Amino acid sequence: MPLMFHALWRYRYFVLSSVQNEIRARFVRSRLGGLWIILNPLAQVAIYAVILSNVLAAKIQGIDNKYSFAIYLTAGIMGWSLFSEIINRCLNLFIAHGNLMKKVMFPKVVLPAVVVGTSVFDNFMLFLAVLGVFAFLGHLPTWEVLWLPVIIATTVILGIGFGLILGVLNVFVRDISQVVPIVLQIAFWFTPIVYPLSVIPESYRYLLQFNPMYPLVKGYQDVLVYGVKPDIHSITMILIVGTLMLVFSFFLFRQASEEMADVL
Amino acid sequence: MSLMSVQALGKAYKSYKSEWHRVGRWLGLPIKPKEEHWVLRHISFDIRKGEAIGIIGQNGAGKSTLLKLITGTAQPTEGRVIVNGRIAAILELGMGFDAELTGRQNVFHAAGLMGFSYDQIVDVIPQIEGFAEIAEYFDESVRTYSSGMQVRLAFSVATAWRPEILIIDEALSVGDAYFQHKSFSRIREFQEDGTTLLIVSHDRAAIQSLCDRAILLEKGVAIKDGNPEEIFDFYNALIAEKENKTVSLTPTDNGKMQTSSGTGEARVERIAIYNSQAEEVDFVNVGEQIELQVEVKIYKKLETLVFGYGIKDRLGQVMYGTNTWHTKQVIEGPHEGGKYLFRIAFPVNLGVGSYSIQTALTDRDTHLIANYEWRDLALVFNVINTDKTFFAGCLWNQPEITVEEA
Numbered sequence: 254m255p256l257m258f259h260a261l262w263r264y265r266y267f268v269l270s271s272v273q274n275e276i277r278a279r280f281v282r283s284r285l286g287g288l289w290i291i292l293n294p295l296a297q298v299a300i301y302a303v304i305l306s307n308v309l310a311a312k313i314q315g316i317d318n319k320y321s322f323a324i325y326l327t328a329g330i331m332g333w334s335l336f337s338e339i340i341n342r343c344l345n346l347f348i349a350h351g352n353l354m355k356k357v358m359f360p361k362v363v364l365p366a367v368v369v370g371t372s373v374f375d376n377f378m379l380f381l382a383v384l385g386v387f388a389f390l391g392h393l394p395t396w397e398v399l400w401l402p403v404i405i406a407t408t409v410i411l412g413i414g415f416g417l418i419l420g421v422l423n424v425f426v427r428d429i430s431q432v433v434p435i436v437l438q439i440a441f442w443f444t445p446i447v448y449p450l451s452v453i454p455e456s457y458r459y460l461l462q463f464n465p466m467y468p469l470v471k472g473y474q475d476v477l478v479y480g481v482k483p484d485i486h487s488i489t490m491i492l493i494v495g496t497l498m499l500v501f502s503f504f505l506f507r508q509a510s511e512e513m514a515d516v517l
Numbered sequence: 518m519s520l521m522s523v524q525a526l527g528k529a530y531k532s533y534k535s536e537w538h539r540v541g542r543w544l545g546l547p548i549k550p551k552e553e554h555w556v557l558r559h560i561s562f563d564i565r566k567g568e569a570i571g572i573i574g575q576n577g578a579g580k581s582t583l584l585k586l587i588t589g590t591a592q593p594t595e596g597r598v599i600v601n602g603r604i605a606a607i608l609e610l611g612m613g614f615d616a617e618l619t620g621r622q623n624v625f626h627a628a629g630l631m632g633f634s635y636d637q638i639v640d641v642i643p644q645i646e647g648f649a650e651i652a653e654y655f656d657e658s659v660r661t662y663s664s665g666m667q668v669r670l671a672f673s674v675a676t677a678w679r680p681e682i683l684i685i686d687e688a689l690s691v692g693d694a695y696f697q698h699k700s701f702s703r704i705r706e707f708q709e710d711g712t713t714l715l716i717v718s719h720d721r722a723a724i725q726s727l728c729d730r731a732i733l734l735e736k737g738v739a740i741k742d743g744n745p746e747e748i749f750d751f752y753n754a755l756i757a758e759k760e761n762k763t764v765s766l767t768p769t770d771n772g773k774m775q776t777s778s779g780t781g782e783a784r785v786e787r788i789a790i791y792n793s794q795a796e797e798v799d800f801v802n803v804g805e806q807i808e809l810q811v812e813v814k815i816y817k818k819l820e821t822l823v824f825g826y827g828i829k830d831r832l833g834q835v836m837y838g839t840n841t842w843h844t845k846q847v848i849e850g851p852h853e854g855g856k857y858l859f860r861i862a863f864p865v866n867l868g869v870g871s872y873s874i875q876t877a878l879t880d881r882d883t884h885l886i887a888n889y890e891w892r893d894l895a896l897v898f899n900v901i902n903t904d905k906t907f908f909a910g911c912l913w914n915q916p917e918i919t920v921e922e923a
Contacts, residue, residue: 267629274618274626281617358589358604359630425536508543511592514585515530 257503260360268363272370290375291382294334298327301447313449315479320390325478327383329446332473335376335405336412336466337437342368343416344433347424351517361506365413372412376405383477395480404472404483407492411465414498421502421509424516444470465491519563520713521587521682525596527558528582553594557582557737560596564682569714571724571745573752574734580717583734584684587715602681605631607672616660620651620670623659627674641677648699649673665693672700679707684715721749725832746833747776750893754778756885779890782819783851783878787812788896801865803902803913809861811876815851819889822848824859825877830911831870838875842882865900868911873897 261268280286302323313321346364347354354361380401384394423429444466445453453461461467468487475483506513531550533539542548557579564570574580585591587598588606614623624645628638646655649669654662662670676683683704704727708714718724724731724745731748733741735755741748754776791808792798801807813824825840841847841859848857874896880887905913 263632264629266635267626267632270625270629270635274615274622278615278617353630355585355590357606357630359632422540425539505543509540511594512531512539514591 257360257362261362261366264360264363264366267359268366268370271363271367272374275367275371276374287378290378294330294379295327295382295386297334298323298330301326301330305447314451316392318390318392320392321478324387324390324392325449325474326447327386328474328477329444329470331376331379331383331477332404332408332470333441333444333446333466334379335372335408336469337441338375339368339372339409339412340416340419340433340437342372343413343420344423344430346416346420347513347517348430355514355517361510365417368416369409369413373405373409387477394477397476397480397482400472400476400483404469404476404488407472407488407495408469410499411469411491411495414495414500414502417502418498418505421505421513424509424513440464440466446470465494520566520601521564522599523560523562523564523587523596524599526560526583526586526593526598527555527595528579528586528591529553529555529558529594531594555594555737557586557734558595560734560739562732562739562742564713564715566681567708567711567713568730569708569728570716571728571731571748572715572717572734573719573724573731573748575756578734579737580734581686582737584686584715584717588684600682603678604682604684605675605678605680606684607675607686614659614667614671617658619658620649620655620662621646624670624674627671628677631674631678633678645670645673645677648677648703650696665696669696672696676700676703676707679710679712681711682713682715683707684717686717722834725749725834749833750776754891754893775892775894777890777892777895779878779888781890782817783813783815783822783889785811785876785878785890785892785895786814786856788874788876790896790898799898800901801898803865803867803869803900803905804915805865807863807865809859809863809874809896811859811861813857813859813878815853815855815857818853819851819880820849821880822851822857822889823877823879823881824857825879825884826861827875827877828867829873829875831872833873835875836867836872836911840877840879840882866913867900868908868913869900869902870911871897871899 276287280289283289285292306322313325316324318324343365346368350364353359387394419429419433423433443460444464445461450458450461450471468484468491472483472488475481530553531539532552532554533542533548534551538548539550542550560583572580572583582591584606586593587600588604589598615626618626621642624642625635625638628641629635649655649666649672651662651666651669654666655670659667659670685704704714708727714727716724716728728745731741731743731745732739733748733752733755741751755778788809788811789797790799790801791810792801793806798807809826811824811826813822815822823840823842825838825842827838828836830836851857873894876890876892876895877884878889878891880889884891902908905915
């Protein structure tokens with residue numbers, strides 16, 4: 254473990270430049286360039302807002318704004334998109350870098366580090382855009398927004414933990430990359446993102462405690478929509494779960510690494 | 518302390534009944550792999566500072582796997598590799614280049630992947646740019662590069678810092694002739710400064726001119742470790758000996774091993790060099806007219822017999838070689854018990870040094886189809902310079918130099 258951090262520190266410059274290159278390369282020939290980081294999730298928000306606003310808009314309570322549904326949606330999607338982007342990137346991380354891993358010796362921990370870097374960068378850009386959009390809609394954030402880094406960090410740890418486990422398994426059982434997007438899609442609809450918690454019948458709400466993303470999405474909504482302190486207790490629980498997943502994923506990677514280079 | 522120590526190294530590819538069994542095994546469940554396919558086993562050797570080692574072997578002998586285990590991109594199933602120093606590998610040049618980034622950005626990226634910091638990279642950028650000689654393309658995206666330019670840049674990055682161990686995999690022959698020379702001389706400079714070279718190549722000339730030791734891999738086992746010339750002779754014999762014929766080694770007077778192989782239908786009985794006075798000699802003068810005589814006996818009736826020979830220098834590089842197929846003197850249907858004397862007259866247009874004669878008895882222009890006898894170091898002779906102007910090199914190419922005041 255300390256060896257890994259040492260390697261990460263030694264390769265800090267490489268991680269930074271990879272993040273930079275990846276962001277640069279992604280938009281090298283697109284006209285709107287970096288704007289797509291923001292446009293994609295905002296377009297998603299717009300679609301849900303237009304389609305679902307008549308059905309659900311009235312049910313968002315707790316804020317006084319006629320665009321409340323759009324604001325609620327944006328906060329949830331911002332949290333979810335960070336999580337799902339990390340999962341999707343980790344899922345194919347080793348396969349995409351297979352050639353490199355077979356040819357060049359480098360500490361593998363830099364690969365997830367680059368994912369963290371780019372995803373957090375994207376999410377932060379989205380955050381800035383969201384603040385702008387909210388201001389435009391007449392919704393101003395409170396100081397509780399300062400909790401956001403904690404929520405983001407927890408989301409990242411949970412995402413990397415899950416993602417790396419799936420990524421390692423995916424090298425050997427490629428079906429995983431087909432299954433995961435479906436599972437993510439289901440999980441998305443089982444998290445109160447496009448609908449408020451209140452639409453779930455009271456008797457089924459206990460099921461949400463098995464959804465690790467629920468406290469995080471709720472955290473995003475608490476600080477961005479309602480401007481209240483997030484539920485620190487449940488976020489701490491998720492942080493513990495995420496850390497355990499992360500530790501397990503590193504263990505799994507270590508066990509798998511001998512055979513991994515052989516099948517890539 | 519040796520620079521690198523390879524200890525009882527082995528690598529097996531494991532297959533399982535189901536991939537979930539594999540996962541179960543990582544988690545400590547007592548599951549056995551269905552099959553273990555060993556590609557490399559019981560490999561041990563030590564490498565000292567400044568050595569240059571060639572690794573040779575046929576395709577599938579395990580050369581690449583061995584290099585991967587040494588560089589650490591693959592992990593051994595058993596045994597270990599201990600390395601005391603930095604390894605740089607020129608395995609697949611241009612790995613990790615991003616086509617959309619410029620040459621300069623890629624240099625930062627690739628050098629970063631080698632573990633260097635921003636400041637360290639900044640320091641060597643001018644040197645890399647200068648060595649690659651790709652001029653203004655350095656700031657263009659790599660997408661616009663020719664493959665030669667990519668190789669130039671990749672080689673320049675890979676060798677920007679002198680490593681303790683430099684691994685070269687068949688990469689010597691890439692790039693244009695000019696850059697090949699340039700990269701070769703950089704490798705030699707490293708070698709002089711104490712870098713250990715580990716070269717995998719089929720290029721006999723490259724290995725014999727750079728290496729002082731060779732390791733022959735065959736079916737995942739290091740079957741021979743020693744002088745490159747000997748190893749290559751053995752290797753060539755091995756290729757010819759695919760159909761369980763014997764390869765034998767006999768020590769010669771000068772301590773080298775004579776390799777002979779073949780099915781034995783025809784054999785060289787006697788070999789000698791005669792000077793113009795018809796005296797048998799081992800020392801000949803530069804430019805002297807000599808005759809090589811080779812007596813061959815037929816042990817079994819053959820359809821055709823071709824005699825070939827080659828003159829090799831001290832390092833085993835062929836100076837000249839031909840055979841009676843090319844000279845259109847194929848012997849048709851030689852009978853059992855027949856004897857032939859091949860008399861090869863030629864002037865010694867060679868530089869001073871020790872040379873050897875290699876002979877081959879085959880049925881056509883290659884020894885790969887029928888190989889009656891193949892003999893390396895069949896005869897060793899020395900060229901001395903008694904009466905010619907002093908010259909360097911292995912070719913006597915008497916010039917006429919005129920000097921005019923202009």
